[in-house]
């Protein structure tokens with residue numbers, strides 16, 4: 001018998017202490033409160049999905065954990081210690097790697113050079129590149145993740161968007177990430193490529209990494225996520241585990257939940273000729289089916 005299953009496995013065996021914990025975090029830009037009272041726990045071996053519409057505060061949240069911005073209230077605890085990162089390097093040194101949407105890859109450089117970008121293996125006083133060794137390691141690491149790129153000499157810019165994401169994920173894992181922040185990794189990808197990337201996100205989780213998966217897409221989140229946090233206007237609107245929510249509930253929450261219902265009533269009042277059905281407004285078809293009812297000239 002075949003069963004349909006999501007990428008989510010039962011790999012998570014029980015609660016571990018959070019590797020990153022935000023407690024009542026706030027962040028203001030002048031008089032704009034981008035985040036207010038946000039609490040969030042990220043655990044190793046779990047995929048924590050952070051969902052939210054435009055302006056919800058997702059980027060601000062990433063920037064705080066990635067060391068680009070400091071928070072203005074609350075506490076951030078990393079590996080059990082209270083931290084205020086003053087640079088991305090500090091976050092990286094604490095084992096937190098961030099893969100941004102506009103990947104920090106050099107498109108004209110080869111795949112293996114990109115894999116080692118900023119971490120090149122060199123020898124001798126003139127820091128000669130150990131090319132053969134780097135190529136071998138890059139190939140082994142990509143294979144370990146199940147990523148098939150036959151020619152590592154080709155420019156990374158020639159890879160598909162999904163493959164580029166996978167190279168960036170494999171690189172972060174190789175260089176010791178314990179927490180991986182993925183900023184909308186499937187946003188610009190088609191269905192197949194998204195599937196490939198989601199598979200590697202699961203591999204990262206199964207390798208024991210705590211993944212923070214930022215996305216607009218509840219379907220992608222639900223395929224892989226263990227834990228879901230929905231941000232709305234800088235606040236946590238929902239924080240729940242997979243066993244406590246269905247895809248339909250998550251989708252409704254993302255689509256606006258009760259706000260959407262109110263909007264659907266307003267639209268029905270404003271446009272009585274429209275059929276409003278579960279948030280989808282369809283104009284009544286007054287042509288094809290009614291053709292025979294028209295009066296003659």
Ligand SMILES: Nc1ncnc2c1ncn2[C@@H]1O[C@H](COP(=O)(O)OP(=O)(O)OP(=O)(O)O)[C@@H](O)[C@H]1O
Pocket residue numbers: 029032033034052053054055056057058059060061
């Ligand atoms: N540097 C900044 N200066 C002033 N306001 C900012 C700054 N960055 C973000 N904001 C504001 O903070 C709020 C949250 O923005 P943020 O970019 O974190 O949201 P987001 O969920 O990532 O949205 P998107 O999906 O559109 O990127 C918004 O109101 C935004 O205008």
